[in-house]
Amino acid sequence: MKSLRAPVVANAEVAPGIWSLWFEHPGLARACRPGHFLNLKPGPGPDPLLRRPLSVCDVERDRLRLVFRAPGRGTALLAQLRPGDELDILGPLGRPVRLPKRRTVLLCGGGVGAAPLLLLARRLRDENRVKVFLGARAAEGLILTREFSRLRLEVGFATDDGSHGHRGPVTDLVVKNVHPGTGQLVYACGPLAMLADLARRVKGAEAWGFFEERMGCGTGICYCCALPRKGGGYTRFCQEGPVVRLDEVEL
Amino acid sequence: MKSLRAPVVANAEVAPGIWSLWFEHPGLARACRPGHFLNLKPGPGPDPLLRRPLSVCDVERDRLRLVFRAPGRGTALLAQLRPGDELDILGPLGRPVRLPKRRTVLLCGGGVGAAPLLLLARRLRDENRVKVFLGARAAEGLILTREFSRLRLEVGFATDDGSHGHRGPVTDLVVKNVHPGTGQLVYACGPLAMLADLARRVKGAEAWGFFEERMGCGTGICYCCALPRKGGGYTRFCQEGPVVRLDEVEL
């Protein structure tokens, strides 16, 4: 597997501290499925050394979109990229979501966790009933709301401070919409605490989480990614995930 | 001493592999004298770790000019700077040249070594007779020729391949113009081999070299810069130089 080069088409801060980056790569645009992630070199040279994993947020013809927070040095460099700059990408990586048919699918995004759910929603909505729940600390942290609306799905919001939608955790909305025994599916992406909350509270639906924890290679060769598996041992979630059934891991 | 920030005004490749960068900093523009150098951080963060020393090539009102080759990682980053980007500068450093009066001064620049001689020529020419000799492998490597011409000095050229001016080392031109006992001064900047050649061949004139060897701090605190002194020991040339009398060091 060789790393790929692709030109940045646009990059802008879309919410406080959150960037949306479009780049062009026909091959990747064709290959990327919901659940795939890309591993990006933050800059040339040996520092920062490791690639940064980011989920594919959306695909439009030959272009792909990444939406990311910039908590550290590597993503800060990605945030500085301008149109015409080149990305150095390894991917697609991970195991894509197996897309269901004729189901009710609840999507739950916390903060920037909304990002990978957009592509998933897009690919699910024709053959499933999709409801999306987005949460954030305050209204300004809710992202991709317009994009989800354009998909003509049911979209619910939750904020910790009640500034938009339900006041409280976004998981409340999911729990309220779970109807046991109806074959519902839940896909969630967000902080570990949110996933743990869902794992505890969602009964009677198959719930999956997008895990965004530390990785080394992202390609399965280093064993540096480790989610504790129920019953012992660890899941190398860059290979078996990053989307993992919540009842299979210890949270 | 705090490092200074200054915006890049222009940056362009002026000869194959040689960049000319203008930046604006009124304070530095006032303070910098011929022989001063600046120590530039190639980028933010810990890699590359050390600053890169570059001589002040020219000053025009509030602006300063650097002219540099990009042999490695740090200067490659400097070469990529665009107008509006910020430089992180420590300086002025080193001991400026004590400017003579009413003398004949021969300036000898090998390759990019012409850079610091431009400011020196500008400051010398009103009160001295200045002759400039520039050398390079081939004509395309001769830099700053227009700038020197505008100063209305005698300018001579030498190239290894004879494509412009004298065929042979630029030091030939200097040697031809030395008249012992007339109080001439020679200032030279270029490869170590060129300085050594001058040191050997110039008899009867006081010859100085701009030394561009490895440094650590550039500020005198680390003892990582070391030119072997005649008679033993080393010259901490970031302090005692970077312009050092050629007969004081072992070349």
Next chain:
Amino acid sequence: MKNHSVRLRGVEFANPVLAASGTWEFGLRFKAVSARLGGVVTKGITVEPRAGNPGPRIFEFPGGILNSVGLENPGLERFRDEVLPEVAALGTRVIVNVAGFEPGEFDRLVGELDREPVAGFELNLSCPNVGHGGAAFGQDPKLVEDITRRARARTDRPVVVKLTANFTDPVATARAAEAGGADAVTVINTLFGLALNANGRPFLGGRNGGMSGPALKPFALYCVDRVAAAVGIPVIGCGGIMDGRDALDFLSAGAALVQVGTASLVEPDAAARVWTGLRRLCRDLGAESWADIVGRTRRED
């Protein structure tokens, strides 16, 4: 150079670039890259399966990483029965990295795998010696010699001893490995390191980690230079090799082969690129055989 191969105890490696243990799994993930290398060293195998350390298992610092994988591996049996058949089909020289927590585990692993289609063994002596207060085997020359000798007795294939430089002069342990009958020594394994969270607690799930990557290179090169001058068996250089020039430096310092570790985490084809780069550099140098390069740092000319 007409012939790029290197031999250890008669086993021929097509070129001197190997994938380092723990950074290339079993060579199966990127088979085309494995096939271009001199060989691959497997993830460390222990007698019993090991789950490894809790996460996080990796920390990044300027120029390198710390890892605390904790030797997660399927154990001897599953490795032999489930992994090896696939590995054997790779068409690449496979060196099995074996690790133990008691001296007897090393020769047991070597003995049981000696019947399998593997090219040789690398003894990873960096694990704590459980019976002896936890210092690593590799820190005690006497233990190194003893473990090497016992492994030597169990196989006729190449036995490589991977040395640690943690608070230990690898010259002493390299000599011990040589005395014990090793065919080569790998210099070096990771260096101890600690990273903390903002709350002052260890960042890594395994508490301490092992340093690797370009930040390790000057130290690793120093170790190779010393060890190569001190022993008669080949040295396999390892630590921070990212490109052909790095590999050339290790050969110059006296290594006969090199291993590429951390670089493969960043670029899956890093080891193959190291080989391409090294070959080009040697061609530009006009080298006619590895002897022109290996050890030239100390050669008088």
Next chain:
Amino acid sequence: MKNHSVRLRGVEFANPVLAASGTWEFGLRFKAVSARLGGVVTKGITVEPRAGNPGPRIFEFPGGILNSVGLENPGLERFRDEVLPEVAALGTRVIVNVAGFEPGEFDRLVGELDREPVAGFELNLSCPNVGHGGAAFGQDPKLVEDITRRARARTDRPVVVKLTANFTDPVATARAAEAGGADAVTVINTLFGLALNANGRPFLGGRNGGMSGPALKPFALYCVDRVAAAVGIPVIGCGGIMDGRDALDFLSAGAALVQVGTASLVEPDAAARVWTGLRRLCRDLGAESWADIVGRTRRED
């Protein structure tokens, strides 16, 4: 925190951040910065003047540098007569770093400088022991104890022993220093390293160099954590400290003071910034005294 000072043998340092030896000359170049620090450690002083190594003396690698200055210094006499008067006027605590090539040189240096206005001494045991085949004093716990005891006998001011971790467990030498009467240990000095030219020859004029900078931090932090747990005297943390967070990490791991080295080569006010940053972090943590921070990595709560 109301009181930021730290004491060693009764000598008070206004804050726990010192400039490291060899990276701050004698504190005279940037006096305003020196004045804001807890203290400065001088360039290593030897009995005889030393010209140092030929250039190049510095090499850069990802995350760090190698240096081979070779202890260039004016020697005891000129240091005492020409440098010290100016240094004494600095108004900062000045610790003199002393280095020797024979055991007797350390106590001689300490003895002769004990009459001068210096705050204390740091014994740099990383030089090769000329009489004993060239291994450094700091690699042999018995020599460490002996040299420390002899220095101790010559002064009532703080004696700090600067440890090497080169192929040596600093826990053993720290215990030896403690037994010899040291008031503190500095952990750690540079780590061996080698860099080569394209032609395979050593890049540095002094052949080998010493690694420092951020690349060293995880290893240095690991050493501090271990040493602090093993001895009762204060530990001075050193290695790759670039900002307040780095300093906080060393204090958490058990250091009572820290030294800033390589960072000052890049930013002359780096050490002062480390102190400003550390102070802010400790304020944000609500620490009321250094005891709230120092050693919290191992504290149960």
